[in-house]
Amino acid sequence: xxxxxxxxxxxxxxxxxxxxxxxxxxxxxxxxxxxxxxxxxxxxxxxxxxxxxxxxxxxxxxxxxxxxxxxxxxxxxxxxxxxxxxxxxxxxxxxxxxxxxxxxxxxxxxxxxxxxxxxx
Numbered sequence: 001x002x003x004x005x006x007x008x009x010x011x012x013x014x015x016x017x018x019x020x021x022x023x024x025x026x027x028x029x030x031x032x033x034x035x036x037x038x039x040x041x042x043x044x045x046x047x048x049x050x051x052x053x054x055x056x057x058x059x060x061x062x063x064x065x066x067x068x069x070x071x072x073x074x075x076x077x078x079x080x081x082x083x084x085x086x087x088x089x090x091x092x093x094x095x096x097x098x099x100x101x102x103x104x105x106x107x108x109x110x111x112x113x114x115x116x117x118x119x120x
Contacts, residue, residue: 022037055080
């Protein structure tokens with residue numbers, strides 16, 4: 001997604017997940033999930049996303065074979081990749097706004113904005 005898609009309007013919804021007006025979160029089924037740090041260079045972001053997908057596949061494979069050690073190692077890889085992407089760990093913005101990841105949008109400072117979004 002480009003920075004132009006971060007206006008949080010329903011118009012951009014068909015192109016990807018709905019984003020809050022400030023571009024910090026995507027909204028999935030009414031819940032906020034922190035976006036990737038937009039300051040990451042595209043090449044680095046691509047590498048991290050590839051690692052994240054590989055780790056998720058490793059977790060799936062570990063579950064399929066009931067391999068607890070493989071599952072745990074894959075979970076650690078997922079966490080490392082998501083943290084490097086800025087989706088976990090310290091927030092990537094610097095205005096002291098709290099992290100509202102996993103909260104329902106209607107119960108956050110985005111509630112008024114979210115109430116205006118058409119669910120079509």
